Amino acid sequence: MLKNVKCECGHVNPHGTIFCESCGKILEESEKDKKLIDMRYEGSARRSQTYNKTIIDKIWNFFSSVKVGVWLIVVTLVASAIGTIFPQEMYIPPLMPASEYYEDQYGFFGKLYYQLGFHNLYSSWWYLILIASIGVSLIICSLDRVVPLYRALKVQRVTRHEGFLQRQRLFGVSQGDKLEDSYEKVKEKLKAKRYHVREEDGNILAEKGRFSRWGPYVNHVGLIIFLIGGMLRFVPGMYVDKVLWVREGETKVIPETDGEYYLKSNRFILEVYDKDKDNEVFGDAIDRAGMVAKNYQSNVTLYKKKGDTVPGEKPELEKVKDFPIRVNEPLKFENFALYQSTYKLDELNKMTFALSEKQTNQEFGTVTVDLYDPKEKFDLGNGYSVEIVSYFPDFEFDENGEPVTKSRIPNNPAFVFKMNTPDKPDGEVSFVAIKQTIEPFGDNTYKMAFKGIETKNVSGLTVRKDLTLWIIALGGLVFMIGVIQGAYWNHRRIWIRRVNNEVWVAGHTNKNWHGLKREIGGVLEGTGINEPVDQVQEKQEK
Amino acid sequence: MVSLSQNLLHAAFFLYLAATVLFAGAIKDKRAKSKEAGPNKWGKLAILITLIGFASQLGYFITRWIAGGHAPVSNMFEFTTFFGMSLVGAFIVIYFIYQTPFLGVFTMPVALLLIAFASMFPNDISPLIPALQSEWLYIHVTTAAIGQAVLAVSFAAGVLYLVKDIDQTKPSKRTFWLEAVMYGLVVTLGFIIISSVFSAMDYKAEFNWIDKGDQQVKVEYNMPALTGPHKGELLTEGKFDPLVEMPAIINAKKLNTVIWSFIVGSILYALIRLILRKRIGAAIQPLVKKISLDLVDEIGYRSVLIGFPIFTLGALIFAMIWAQIAWTRFWGWDPKEVWALITFLFYAAFLHLRLSKGWHGEKSAWLAVIGFAIIMFNLVAVNLILAGLHSYAG
Numbered sequence: 001m002l003k004n005v006k007c008e009c010g011h012v013n014p015h016g017t018i019f020c021e022s023c024g025k026i027l028e029e030s031e032k033d034k035k036l037i038d039m040r041y042e043g044s045a046r047r048s049q050t051y052n053k054t055i056i057d058k059i060w061n062f063f064s065s066v067k068v069g070v071w072l073i074v075v076t077l078v079a080s081a082i083g084t085i086f087p088q089e090m091y092i093p094p095l096m097p098a099s100e101y102y103e104d105q106y107g108f109f110g111k112l113y114y115q116l117g118f119h120n121l122y123s124s125w126w127y128l129i130l131i132a133s134i135g136v137s138l139i140i141c142s143l144d145r146v147v148p149l150y151r152a153l154k155v156q157r158v159t160r161h162e163g164f165l166q167r168q169r170l171f172g173v174s175q176g177d178k179l180e181d182s183y184e185k186v187k188e189k190l191k192a193k194r195y196h197v198r199e200e201d202g203n204i205l206a207e208k209g210r211f212s213r214w215g216p217y218v219n220h221v222g223l224i225i226f227l228i229g230g231m232l233r234f235v236p237g238m239y240v241d242k243v244l245w246v247r248e249g250e251t252k253v254i255p256e257t258d259g260e261y262y263l264k265s266n267r268f269i270l271e272v273y274d275k276d277k278d279n280e281v282f283g284d285a286i287d288r289a290g291m292v293a294k295n296y297q298s299n300v301t302l303y304k305k306k307g308d309t310v311p312g313e314k315p316e317l318e319k320v321k322d323f324p325i326r327v328n329e330p331l332k333f334e335n336f337a338l339y340q341s342t343y344k345l346d347e348l349n350k351m352t353f354a355l356s357e358k359q360t361n362q363e364f365g366t367v368t369v370d371l372y373d374p375k376e377k378f379d380l381g382n383g384y385s386v387e388i389v390s391y392f393p394d395f396e397f398d399e400n401g402e403p404v405t406k407s408r409i410p411n412n413p414a415f416v417f418k419m420n421t422p423d424k425p426d427g428e429v430s431f432v433a434i435k436q437t438i439e440p441f442g443d444n445t446y447k448m449a450f451k452g453i454e455t456k457n458v459s460g461l462t463v464r465k466d467l468t469l470w471i472i473a474l475g476g477l478v479f480m481i482g483v484i485q486g487a488y489w490n491h492r493r494i495w496i497r498r499v500n501n502e503v504w505v506a507g508h509t510n511k512n513w514h515g516l517k518r519e520i521g522g523v524l525e526g527t528g529i530n531e532p533v534d535q536v537q538e539k540q541e542k
Numbered sequence: 543m544v545s546l547s548q549n550l551l552h553a554a555f556f557l558y559l560a561a562t563v564l565f566a567g568a569i570k571d572k573r574a575k576s577k578e579a580g581p582n583k584w585g586k587l588a589i590l591i592t593l594i595g596f597a598s599q600l601g602y603f604i605t606r607w608i609a610g611g612h613a614p615v616s617n618m619f620e621f622t623t624f625f626g627m628s629l630v631g632a633f634i635v636i637y638f639i640y641q642t643p644f645l646g647v648f649t650m651p652v653a654l655l656l657i658a659f660a661s662m663f664p665n666d667i668s669p670l671i672p673a674l675q676s677e678w679l680y681i682h683v684t685t686a687a688i689g690q691a692v693l694a695v696s697f698a699a700g701v702l703y704l705v706k707d708i709d710q711t712k713p714s715k716r717t718f719w720l721e722a723v724m725y726g727l728v729v730t731l732g733f734i735i736i737s738s739v740f741s742a743m744d745y746k747a748e749f750n751w752i753d754k755g756d757q758q759v760k761v762e763y764n765m766p767a768l769t770g771p772h773k774g775e776l777l778t779e780g781k782f783d784p785l786v787e788m789p790a791i792i793n794a795k796k797l798n799t800v801i802w803s804f805i806v807g808s809i810l811y812a813l814i815r816l817i818l819r820k821r822i823g824a825a826i827q828p829l830v831k832k833i834s835l836d837l838v839d840e841i842g843y844r845s846v847l848i849g850f851p852i853f854t855l856g857a858l859i860f861a862m863i864w865a866q867i868a869w870t871r872f873w874g875w876d877p878k879e880v881w882a883l884i885t886f887l888f889y890a891a892f893l894h895l896r897l898s899k900g901w902h903g904e905k906s907a908w909l910a911v912i913g914f915a916i917i918m919f920n921l922v923a924v925n926l927i928l929a930g931l932h933s934y935a936g
Contacts, residue, residue, distance in 0.1 A: 040898070066898035070891050077887040084877040084924070091876075105754060106791060122875045241871075273669045281544055281609050285668035296672050327672035328868050339870040340672075462870045472872065476859050483854060487847045511847065514640070514840050537836050 011155065014148075016045030021152040024164025036535060037167040039508055042156070044148030064144035069137045076130045083121035086113050135227045138220045146217045153210060158200035160495050162504075168495075170507035170517065172532030176498060182527035186496065189523045195494070204496040213510065215486020219479045226475025232468045240465035244338070247347065247372075248456040251303070251317075255463055257336065262303040262317055268343055268457035271295040296340050298325045298459035302333060325461065335465045342460035348410045350454040353432070355386055355419055358447050364421070366451055371410035383422040386448070390416040395433055403431070419446045492516050494523070505532045544667065547605040550598045551623065551657075557595030558630065558654050564588035565646035569829060585643035589634070592646065596634060599627045610667040615683040617668050618925060622660030624684065625921070628691030629653040632845070636695055640841055644833050648698040655730050662737045678864035685856025686882075690917050692849030693889065699842035700910030706833055707904055710824035717821060723911055724822040725811055732807025733799070740765045747781035749774040754790045761795055765802050769794045796926065839903050842910050843896065850889050857882040881920040888916055 005013045011022035018028045019037060021044060026032050028043075037043065048064035051057045062068055086106055089098050098119055102110035117124055165171060187204065190197050195206035233239045242255045244263065251264040271294040275286050278294075286292055303317035323331045330337040350370055354363045365380030371393060378386045392405040395414035403414060414433035421428075424445060431438040432448050492509045505524070509516040513534070521531050568584035603624070606614040614620040633649040636642075670679070701723060708716045747763045751771035761771055763781075770784025771794040788794035818825045861882065862872035873879060892909045895901040901909065 066894050070894050070899070073887050073891045073894070077884050077891070080880050080884050080887070083875065084880050088875055090874075278669060279611055279667075281667045282669040285664075285666035288664060288666060289668070292669050293671050294669065328676040328678075330867070330870075337870075341870065464870050466871075469866070469872075472862075476862070480851065480855060480859065483851045487851050512840070512844060514837065534836075537834075 009157070009161070011157075014045040014050075016050030018043035018045075019164060020161065021155045022157045023159065023161045024156075025161035026163050026167075032163070035167065036169055037164070039168075041145055041149050042152035044152040046144050046148055048144045060140060060144070063133075063137045063140040066141065069134070069141055072130060072134050072137055076127075076134065079121065079127060079130065082118055086110060086119070088122065089119045092119075131227065135224060138223055142217045142220045146214070149213065153213065156205075158198045158205040158495075159203045159497060160205075160506075162497075162499060165495055165497060165504050165506040168506035168508055169513070169536050170505075170520065170532040170534055172505050172530050174503045174505070174528070174530040176501055176503040176529075182529055183496075185527050186523055186529065190494070193519060193523065195492075202498050204494070206494040206496075207492070209489045209491045212485055212489035213491045215482050215484070215489070217482070218485055219482025222475050222477070222479030222482050224475070225478055226472055229468045229471030229475055232471060233466070238467045240336070240463060242463040243341065244461045244463050245344075245458055246298075246300075246461065247349065247458045254336070254338070256465065259315070260305050261320075261333065261336075262305070262315075263338070263461075264301045264303065265459050266299040266301060266322075268345075268459045269295060269297040269299070270343065270345065270457075271297075296327050296343060298340055298343075298461065299323075300325055300331065300338075300459075302331065325459075330464075335467060337464045339462040339464060340459065341462040344458040344460070346455035347458050348413060348453055349456040351413060352451040352453070353386075353417075353448040354451050355380060355384060355421075356447060356449045358445060361449075363449070367448075368454075369413075369415070371413055383420075385420045387418040387420070387427075388415055389418050389429070392433075415448075417448050419444070419448065421446055490515065492519070494520060496529075503529055505529060507532055543605055543609040547602050547609060548665070550602040550605065554595045554599035554602060554627075555654065555657055557591050557598060558650055558657075561588045561591040561595060561646065562650040562654065564591060565643050565650060566829065568643040569647060569832070582643075588643060588646060589637060592630065592634060592637075592650070596627070596630050599623075599630070603627065606667065612670055612674075613680040613684070614667070615687070616670060616674055616679065617663070619660050619663040619665045621683065621687065622663070622921065623657055625687045625691060626653045626656035626660065628684075628688045629656065629694050632688070632692040632695050632849075633698075636841060636845060639844075640837065642837070642841065644702065644830060645695070645698060645841060647829065648702045649695060651727075652694060652698055655727065655734070658734045659730060662734060673868050676864065676868060678860065678867065682856060682860040682864050685852060685860055687856070689849050689851075689853025689856050690885075690921075692845050692852060693917060694914055695845040696842040696849065696910040697914030699838050699845065700907035700914075702830060702833070703835060703838045703842065703904065703907035704911070705823055705826055706830040706838070707835060707907070708823065710821060710827055717823060719908075720823045721821050725807070728811045728814065728822075729803055729807030732805075732810050733803035735810070736765065736802050736806040737799075745781075746778060748777040750777060751775070751794075752790065763795055763798065765798060767794070767798055768801050769798045771795065793927075835903065839906060842906060843902075846889060846892060846910070846913075850893065853889070854886060858886055877924050878920070881916070881924050885913070885916050885920060888913055 004015055005017060005027055007013060007020035007023060007025055007027065009020060009023040009025065011020055013021050013027065018031055019026045021042065024043075026037065026043075031037060031043075046064070048061045052061055086102065086109075092098065092101050095101065096104065098114060102114040102119060104110070106113065113119060121127055183202075183204075187197055187199075190204075190206040193208075195208045198205045198207075240256045244252060244255060246252050246263060246265040248265050248267055251262050253259055254261040254263050273282060273286055273292045273294045275283050282292075299322070301322050302320040304320050306316040306318045309315045320333065325331045325338055325340045327340050330339045332338075348371055350368050352366055352368045354366045356363045364382070364384045365378075367378040367380070367386050369375070369388070369391075374388055374391050376388055380386065390403075392403055392414040393408055393410040393412075394406040395403055395412050396406055398404045412434060414431065417430050417432060418427045419430065428444040428446055429439070429441055430444055430446075430448055431440060432450075437447065490509050490512045493507065495504075495506045497504045497506075505520070507516055507520050517531075517534065524531055564584055565588040568582055568588055603614060606620075615624050629649060630653045633645065633653070636645060701720075704716070704720050704723075708714075708720055710717060741764060745764055745766065747767060749761050749763065749767070749771050750758055751761060752773040753759050760777075761774075766782035767774075767776075767784040768786070769792075770787045772788060772790035774784060774787060774794070776783055784794075788797065814822060861879065865874065865879075866872040892906070892913060895909070896906055
């Protein structure tokens with residue numbers, strides 16, 4: 001450790017102090033020639049300005065520099081802007097892989113954008129490093145400044161050194177013959193303006209709003225809390241982001257709830273604005289847009305599993321509540337929230353066919369196939385029955401010409417029916433798809449005539465759990481408190497000192513000099529003490 | 543109710559215009575020499591007219607809210623108009639702190655440009671889509687707009703500072719960039735003029751064209767097409783055939799509007815220069831002769847200090863709360879969100895440079911100008927060009 005510096009006032013300052021924390025006497029030789037002193041951190045000894053030997057010093061000094069901090073901000077700013085030139089990967093339509101999409105849509109620049117990894121910019125390692133560096137910079141910058149600043153403001157004394165007062169931006173001297181009465185008046189006025197007035201040997205230090213000096217550090221703490229909250233998302237169990245598709249009438253287990261909660265959709269509702277029924281002032285806008293959505297709503301029932309169940313056993317469900325999930329009105333339970341995110345209208349649910357004779361069109365009964373859970377055999381009585389030999393919910397022919405299914409969703413259902421009738425005891429086989437029928441074993445006598453469909457709407461709900469929210473919110477709150485504290489209040493100090501037969505007045509504020517000047521003007525008005533002069537403005541005007 | 547609302551807005555516009563002229567008169571008045579005397583007769587009249595205009599615009603806002611059943615901040619026209627009103631409001635507050643008519647000469651024209659710009663967009667009262675049906679619409683949008691408006695005052699102060707401070711006797715980089723700012727304002731005026739002219743002529747030309755996905759679609763131009771759409775085919779008879787055809791990935795209609803604005807803006811700028819026979823910056827410099835640079839710098843800084851927390855609260859914090867409710871996540875890297883973050887980062891850098899690096903005066907003024915450019919980019923480009931959740935059909 002280097003030696004501490006003892007000032008002539010008796011106060012012992014840490015090594016590196018520019019002017020005495022207590023009386024303000026200038027300790028640093030190079031500062032003595034300056035007309036005004038730099039009051040930014042009260043001339044206190046900051047670690048980063050004092051030590052530069054070990055590797056730790058170097059890292060500390062790097063991150064404690066505001067210059068580095070500003071560069072980090074600017075680089076992050078530019079990088080963020082680049083990420084908005086083309087849509088990020090998460091926003092592109094799922095038509096084709098990203099590797100093709102960017103080139104296809106945006107040509108050469110799109111390809112370049114993709115190759116440079118800008119399509120996933122905000123989750124790239126280098127962007128995260130930038131954010132992390134800002135976090136480190138926030139911590140080190142704040143510690144480097146707040147500790148010595150706190151010390152300096154705590155030990156400051158009332159009687160300040162002449163050199164300190166002279167080098168304040170606001171400074172003035174008055175001849176002090178008959179100023180005893182004025183002194184009392186000044187003190188009264190200062191107190192009326194809510195200054196905290198301290199007195200020592202007939203000298204005055206009036207101070208207010210010191211807490212605003214802590215604003216920047218408070219808001220930095222808020223940002224750090226916020227960033228920690230952001231990091232916690234990657235801890236397993238903190239964050240859930242799932243989609244739950246549920247059809248009308250269907251009950252499904254809610255993912256990530258360990259099978260505890262089930263959701264039944266009773267109905268999905270889509271409403272659009274109607275020119276005739278809704279507020280007539282919307283008429284023009286509706287004409288312009290064609291159709292404007294008014295409401296997306298899923299009426300659901302939330303169930304909770306009752307007791308323990310053996311896997312495979314059908315659980316017993318207990319109703320928790322009915323709830324209409326709308327956009328902006330999610331269903332909340334425990335730490336989960338279910339949001340109305342998307343929907344599919346009129347998804348095929350059931351199809352009805354009639355077994356009929358081709359020539360006479362005589363019908364021998366109908367079968368209704370549940371496309372999600374088709375029965376294998378339908379007995380129509382009188383010796384008539386229909387079997388479903390094969391079922392392709394999302395049918396297409398593969399490259400070998402074999403029927404296959406693309407998915408489990410009945411987008412294009414196809415069936416192989418076996419029709420058993422009294423006159424054809426071995427049954428006839430028919431392949432039935434939408435708008436086509438194939439009879440693989442020659443002409444049939446009977447057919448499955450299409451009678452109708454039943455559709456259902458499907459709700460696409462986002463299942464969200466985010467245990468980091470309260471930390472993020474706390475970070476935001478602390479940040480706002482800090483920013484307001486620092487921005488809407490000022491730290492003002494007025495020193496009045498008697499030097500021989502004169503009265504010296506000096507003033508300092510961390511911002512809003514205009515306000516301080518007006519306030520000092522008001523305090524000194526009619527007291528015979530001259531208003532201090534703004535030495536910066538004076539210099540400019542010369 | 544709707545027509546009353548529109549009339550109140552028009553009244554506000556003309557009152558602001560009158561106030562601008564009066565403010566200019568107030569600082570030109572030779573008797574306004576003494577600093578202590580405060581604003582003179584002209585200045586007092588100007589602020590009175592501004593207040594009446596503001597009240598009138600507030601009337602527009604309230605009546606439109608009643609007519610539509612929701613706060614009028616839900617499309618480009620409404621938002622930009624509100625932004626203009628907030629700017630006037632912010633100016634009024636700053637005016638009463640500092641008693642400075644000269645700030646009006648620079649703030650009011652910006653507000654006028656904003657309101658005129660707003661009226662180039664469809665002013666129908668639009669019904670709210672489900673995502674917008676929330677009280678957070680009012681809370682988030684108005685707070686964000688007020689924050690931006692207060693920050694915009696720092697732009698006005700910045701320009702004022704530069705006009706006064708920059709040496710106009712010989713051309714330099716600084717005079718060039720200040721002229722660039724002036725030119726930008728004139729081009730905005732150009733856009734307003736040309737849009738109004740063609741809209742008064744009721745110009746409509748319809749095209750069939752082939753979009754990115756090889757689909758044939760229709761588009762209606764409201765200005766003669768200089769840049770035609772991809773494989774465009776003019777359907778309306780007797781209208782102007784495009785000079786050049788654009789590839790499908792470029793929105794030829796918007797580009798066309800931009801080109802027209804630049805053409806008209808440039809002609810206008812050339813005319814102004816011909817009449818003035820000097821740079822616009824040089825021409826208005828004598829107006830600001832008596833102004834204290836220090837005070838202007840302080841007003842600029844003060845408005846950033848006041849505006850930054852409001853902006854953060856409205857455009858980031860309230861935005862995140864609402865995004866969590868409506869879009870299931872508080873942050874999703876949507877272009878508008880990112881540009882709000884960029885604005886936040888920029889003003890954070892501004893404050894750090896000022897506090898720690900001593901960037902006062904001119905440097906600070908330039909930063910205020912850049913900051914406003916970012917805000918305008920976020921308003922205009924992000925809504926109309928970059929697609930995203932916030933994009934208003936333009």
